[in-house]
Amino acid sequence: MITLYLAEDQELLNTAMQQLLNLEDDMKVVGSATDGRQAWQEIQAVKPDIAILDIEMPYQSGLTVAAKMKNEALPTRAIILTTFAQRTYFNQAVKADVAAYLLKDSPTDELVAVIRRVQTGEVIYAPELVRNMVTEENNPLTDREMDILKWVAQGASNKKIAAELYLSDGTVRNYLSAIFSKLGIHSRTEAINLAQQNKWLV
Template structure:
């Protein structure tokens, strides 16, 4: 049986390289490629893959949100995240979104192909270093609302700008920002954003 694959990555060169490597395997066939997270579900409906190789950072919708959308639309399709961003928080969020595997892009080709086969069989495949880091770092300290406020703050806007964006009062936004800075251990809003981003909490 040939395992049908779809590759979702915003970098055409990376998609091409992954497709070329995986097509060398007798039992793997790349049937489709997309460069945006919001194209994943429609592409899966069209190409009917068994496994999607999903990047995390993509335009339109990130890979974790795309994985959750795919799980709702086509729960039979399995997802293997293949990303440059080996951040502990990403792994935890990906697993919560229903992802079956999580590996980094410098995984050797033979190991990547084996990860695809194992995910297709219904097994979980997780980069061991990332799994250890995820346990060490633990859950995100931010609430869903705090994460939303911090994401809105990433554009560098004023408190008023953020308040309009997330439909909260300016006082509530200030309270959330103060809490975020305290929880992340950052000195400033920008510092808190950097810490949260590095840990994959956003």
């Protein structure tokens, strides 16, 4: 059972999302809040598998809550919901290591699918939120993701990368998924081209 915490300041939407997510056989909403301060207090206590956080909430934003989750090393992974593609929000989401970054008006079945993928360790950023955000100065990849990308640029297979970096094949696949999501692309070739274009591989 995937335990979920929902923080959304619009009460009607909050209630509707709870009801829809609780219909899934493998999911359970274990708490909810309409402001960031309450959300942070309860997430620390409940430690759900995943916290679904709206960005703009009273007292604390969803991104602030996500950053606190990272700083306190909570086991909870964050899914951020947003209405607009803003570079500041994108940068904060990357720094907070959020597991997914989605548009608030995404279909419910898409959110459900993302929740299940996040629970397996994937990182998912909606391409429409990422496009035009990635530049030479704005590299959203972590040092480890850049290590993976450098091996990809050399033509290394997942198995080769795993052996060189002392990782499992599955972990390498998850890193590649995160790289593709953060860059808004779908293939190794696109990743290499974008990295070269932005001079990240120098």
